[in-house]
Ligand code: AP5
């Protein structure tokens with residue numbers, strides 16, 4: 473049975489950081505829609521280039537485009553043992569589409585984890601985050617800031633959508649479009665919450681333990697036909 477995890481949380485909650493760790497640990501791919509779009513922009517992919525204006529403003533890319541991207545990604549063989557999703561679903565329509573995709577993917581249920589972090593901490597993290605201009609890696613949040621990308625040595629820069637004004641818009645869009653996704657999932661036994669306002673190591677431990685717990689939740693009992 474595969475391990476299919478969805479990591480939810482506002483901008484700066486640490487979804488990408490934790491998704492990468494969990495995916496590495498479990499040997500399944502991390503599927504980050506934000507990273508896929510940013511990689512696409514670097515590769516001059518037309519769909520990603522069209523999405524760029526919305527991303528730079530802190531708005532969501534349309535559901536049809538995002539669902540098509542994830543649908544294609546989930547057909548690749550490396551997802552056979554599962555995946556860790558970061559940044560998808562972000563709307564209730566995307567969540568409904570994901571349920572259908574997972575049902576047809578047929579390798580186990582979803583585990584949904586919401587990473588909670590207070591807003592002032594989100595704003596602080598996004599203001600100080602640096603990513604590599606060449607490969608997109610997020611630098612570890614250490615003081616003093618590293619001189620270059622730990623992976624390729626490239627120049628570290630601020631993400632375009634991490635400017636103060638765009639962050640306010642991203643938080644607004646999260647509250648308006650993505651919070652309802654939490655309600656969509658909240659009553660499922662596989663829905664879990666972790667405290668994201670701890671060190672990355674502590675968050676990872678808590679995440680690992682709730683994923684373990686949720687993956688042994690028995691399927692809902694179906695009434696037996698008379
Ligand atoms: P996306 O890239 O998904 O951005 P986001 O959701 O706003 O989240 P972030 O990547 O900013 O934060 P994160 O939670 O991953 O935190 P991270 O681990 O980096 O999406 C970007 C855009 O693409 C969207 O605005 C939209 O336009 C478009 N898009 C993407 N998916 C879409 C979809 N499904 N539908 C429509 N549009 C879509 O951590 C943040 C910082 O904090 C880092 O510096 C990190 O090192 C640090 N940090 C992490 N954990 C901790 C910790 N525990 N303590 C201290 N610091 C920490």
Ligand code: MG
Pocket residue numbers: 487488489504506558559
């Ligand atoms: Mg991210």
